[in-house]
Amino acid sequence: MSMISNFARLFFVVVSAGxxxxxxxxxxxxxxxxxxxxxxxxxxxxxxxxxALGEEKRLVAVDSTSSYPDAANALPKVGYFRQVASxxxxxxxxxxxxxxxxxxxxxxxxxxEQAGVCVVRLPDGGSIDAIEARVKKVAEVLGVxxxxxxxxxxxxAAFEEAKDFVSTFDDRPKVLFLLSTRNGTPMAAGTETExxxxxxxxxxxxxxxxFEGYKPLSPEIAVASAPDFVLMMDxxxxxxxxxxxxxxxxxxxxxxxxxxxxxxxxxxxxxxxxGPRTPEAVKMLAQHLHAKEKQAHLTIGADE
Numbered sequence: 001m002s003m004i005s006n007f008a009r010l011f012f013v014v015v016s017a018g019x020x021x022x023x024x025x026x027x028x029x030x031x032x033x034x035x036x037x038x039x040x041x042x043x044x045x046x047x048x049x050x051x052a053l054g055e056e057k058r059l060v061a062v063d064s065t066s067s068y069p070d071a072a073n074a075l076p077k078v079g080y081f082r083q084v085a086s087x088x089x090x091x092x093x094x095x096x097x098x099x100x101x102x103x104x105x106x107x108x109x110x111x112x113e114q115a116g117v118c119v120v121r122l123p124d125g126g127s128i129d130a131i132e133a134r135v136k137k138v139a140e141v142l143g144v145x146x147x148x149x150x151x152x153x154x155x156x157a158a159f160e161e162a163k164d165f166v167s168t169f170d171d172r173p174k175v176l177f178l179l180s181t182r183n184g185t186p187m188a189a190g191t192e193t194e195x196x197x198x199x200x201x202x203x204x205x206x207x208x209x210x211f212e213g214y215k216p217l218s219p220e221i222a223v224a225s226a227p228d229f230v231l232m233m234d235x236x237x238x239x240x241x242x243x244x245x246x247x248x249x250x251x252x253x254x255x256x257x258x259x260x261x262x263x264x265x266x267x268x269x270x271x272x273x274x275g276p277r278t279p280e281a282v283k284m285l286a287q288h289l290h291a292k293e294k295q296a297h298l299t300i301g302a303d304e
């Protein structure tokens with residue numbers, strides 16, 4: 001499919017959208033190829049799964065969060081997966097766009113489908129079942145179901161090993177996850193978040209139960225949460241000015257974690273991606289949460 005024809009089709013769709021009924025719009029939805037060869041991956045975990053299945057040769061571009069494995073960094077980037085543009089994607093002539101459940105904005109994906117591009121979104125969720133479902137979905141779309149079943153079985157076995165490891169610890173430390181500290185105001189993970197899921201899997205307890213999702217952390221909730229550890233993504237820690245700057249925040253200083261200097265930083269995709277490496281992330285986090293000798297600061301990278 002040429003770049004010109006892609007743009008022509010998109011132009012027709014955009015201009016005509018207001019004149020077409022919902023039924024006719026659905027009729028224009030793209031049919032997926034049985035053997036897609038030009039794939040754009042939107043979401044770091046999506047890209048990671050494609051590589052885990054050995055099908056990376058089909059990738060023509062990935063989003064900016066696709067940092068693992070290292071080879072993915074050499075592919076063309078189409079921007080942040082939540083803020084992609086239809087023009088840039090169509091210029092690549094893809095026959096399949098594999099997208100994270102949170103990829104967007106929604107109107108862009110509507111335009112892509114109406115322009116004849118197959119778009120497949122992966123299921124969401126922070127659990128072993130959700131990870132297996134993602135792997136199997138990608139394998140199905142790529143026509144490598146056998147490889148997908150084998151990889152899902154491998155991940156399930158790794159999870160059982162991680163669970164056995166976590167079960168050897170009796171303590172359940174309280175962990176405060178900070179998504180950001182923009183303008184000195186920490187954004188913390190409440191209930192029903194991926195951060196809470198990974199903390200629980202690693203044998204910890206989410207320190208914040210006062211709200212759902214990711215919200216600003218008030219001094220009152222911070223003190224009441226009394227975390228034993230602060231957990232962050234390593235790039236967020238760097239953007240926040242480093243360990244000392246985070247621990248010096250008034251909302252953090254007043255907590256047990258802040259007073260003891262217990263701060264853990266992990267690679268973001270490894271920590272919250274919920275993909276093939278999640279069992280590895282669980283063991284890494286558990287090892288440090290339950291260490292007999294509490295360490296003041298730990299940075300856990302993707303390759304450790």
